[in-house]
Amino acid sequence: MTPAARIAAAIQILDRILAGDPAEPALLRWSRASRFAGSGDRAAVRDLVFDSLRRLRSRAALGGAMTGRGLMLGLCRDEGIEPSTIFTGEGHAPPPLAPAEQAVTAPGRVGERLDLPDWLLPLWQQSLGDEAEPVALALRDRAPxxxxxxxxxxxxxxxxxxxxxxxxxxxxxxxxxxxxxxxxxxxxxxxxxxxxxxxxxxQDLSPQLACALLPAQGSLLDLCAGGGGKALALAARGAGLVVAHDIDPGRMADLPNRAERAGVRIRLAAPGGVSGRFDLVVADVPCSGSGTWRRTPDAKWRLTAADLARLQQTQAQILDQAAGFVAPGGHLAYMTCSLLNAENADQAGAFLSRNAHFSLLEQRRYSPLTASDGFFLALMRRC
The missing domain is CATH 3.30.70.1170 (Sun protein; domain 3)
Incomplete structure (x- = not known):
C-alpha cells in the first residue's frame, strides 16, 4: 500500500470509530476485509488510527472537521506533510481537497490544544495542578x-x-x-x-514500581486480577499462597499458562468464590483508565461524567469488600490506572474515614512525567 492508500484506509476506520465502533473491532474488521494489506501495512494503518485518536481534537481543528478525512488532513498539517501529495484522488488515494479544506486552522480552545474533553478539564486541572498541561500533552504520544x-x-x-x-x-x-x-x-x-x-x-513501568513497594510475603489475594500481571509479579517475588479473582473469569483465561511459563503457582477463584483472610489484598479496581489513554485513546472520548460517577461507586464498594479479606496486621493495596483525585486520593481518604481499623502507610501517583502510565497506589494496613 502507498502512504496515500494507508491514509485512505485510516479515514475509513476512523469514520467507523467516530460513529461509535470501538477502535480494536473497527481495525479488525478492516484487516479481515483487506487481505491485500501486508503486516507492515496493517501496522502502519493501526499507527495512523491510534495516533489520530490520541490527538483527536487538535487534529480535527487542524483539519477543519471531526471526520476521518478531517483527522488525516490534520495529521498532514501537524507533521508537515503537504496535503496535496496525499489527497490526490489517484489510485487508492483520498480525493483532492475541496476549496473549503484549503484554509488552515489551529487548535484554539484549551480542550483542543490538550486533546481532552471539555467536561473533564476542571477535574484534570484540580487533580494535576501545575502538571495538568504537560501530562495531557505526554498522553498524546505513543506509550513505551x-x-x-x-x-x-x-x-x-x-x-x-x-x-x-x-x-x-x-x-x-x-x-x-x-x-x-x-x-x-x-x-x-x-x-x-x-x-x-x-x-x-x-508490564508497564508504573505498576512495576507500585508492586515493588508491596510486601510479598505470606498469602496474597489479587481481587480484581484481570490478566493477572500483578499476581504474577508478586508470586515471582516470593509471595506464598497466591489467589487470583475477577468478576469476569474470561479475563484470567491465559493466567494458568502464563503462571506455568513463569514457574509460579497461582490459584484461580471463581467469581464471588473468595473466602478467608490474606496477608495482602490487592484491589486494582475498575476506573476511568485516564492514565492509560496513550494505549486506549478511544476510551478518553467515550468516558462521560455519569460513567465516572458510577465507577466511583464501584470503587468504594470493592474497597469495602476487599477490606473484609485482610487479615489482622495485613495490608490492603488500592490501585487504579487513573490520574484523577476523585478515583485516587479522595477514594482512599473516604475509605479510611469509614474504616478506622485501617491506616495509610504509603501513597503514590505515577505519571508519564515520573514513570510511564498514570497509576495510583494507596497502601494501607489493618490494625
Missing amino acids: VWLRVNLRRTTPEAAAAALDRDGIAVAPHAALASALRVTQGARRLASSAAYRDGLVEL
Whole structure:
C-alpha cells in the first residue's frame, strides 16, 4: 500500500470509530476485509488510527472537521506533510481537497490544544495542578513498551542478553533493574525465546514500581486480577499462597499458562468464590483508565461524567469488600490506572474515614512525567 492508500484506509476506520465502533473491532474488521494489506501495512494503518485518536481534537481543528478525512488532513498539517501529495484522488488515494479544506486552522480552545474533553478539564486541572498541561500533552504520544524480568527464572542481565539474541534491544530503569524498556524490536517480543521461556512479561513501568513497594510475603489475594500481571509479579517475588479473582473469569483465561511459563503457582477463584483472610489484598479496581489513554485513546472520548460517577461507586464498594479479606496486621493495596483525585486520593481518604481499623502507610501517583502510565497506589494496613 502507498502512504496515500494507508491514509485512505485510516479515514475509513476512523469514520467507523467516530460513529461509535470501538477502535480494536473497527481495525479488525478492516484487516479481515483487506487481505491485500501486508503486516507492515496493517501496522502502519493501526499507527495512523491510534495516533489520530490520541490527538483527536487538535487534529480535527487542524483539519477543519471531526471526520476521518478531517483527522488525516490534520495529521498532514501537524507533521508537515503537504496535503496535496496525499489527497490526490489517484489510485487508492483520498480525493483532492475541496476549496473549503484549503484554509488552515489551529487548535484554539484549551480542550483542543490538550486533546481532552471539555467536561473533564476542571477535574484534570484540580487533580494535576501545575502538571495538568504537560501530562495531557505526554498522553498524546505513543506509550513505551516495558518488560518485567521474572526473577524466578533469570537475572536482568541474562534476560537482556536473551532478548538481544532475538533482535530486541532494552534498557534497564535506573531505580528498578528488573524493569526493562524496549528500545528496538518491540514487535518481535511475542515470538522471542525470552518471552516464550518466561524470562520476561509485558508490564508497564508504573505498576512495576507500585508492586515493588508491596510486601510479598505470606498469602496474597489479587481481587480484581484481570490478566493477572500483578499476581504474577508478586508470586515471582516470593509471595506464598497466591489467589487470583475477577468478576469476569474470561479475563484470567491465559493466567494458568502464563503462571506455568513463569514457574509460579497461582490459584484461580471463581467469581464471588473468595473466602478467608490474606496477608495482602490487592484491589486494582475498575476506573476511568485516564492514565492509560496513550494505549486506549478511544476510551478518553467515550468516558462521560455519569460513567465516572458510577465507577466511583464501584470503587468504594470493592474497597469495602476487599477490606473484609485482610487479615489482622495485613495490608490492603488500592490501585487504579487513573490520574484523577476523585478515583485516587479522595477514594482512599473516604475509605479510611469509614474504616478506622485501617491506616495509610504509603501513597503514590505515577505519571508519564515520573514513570510511564498514570497509576495510583494507596497502601494501607489493618490494625
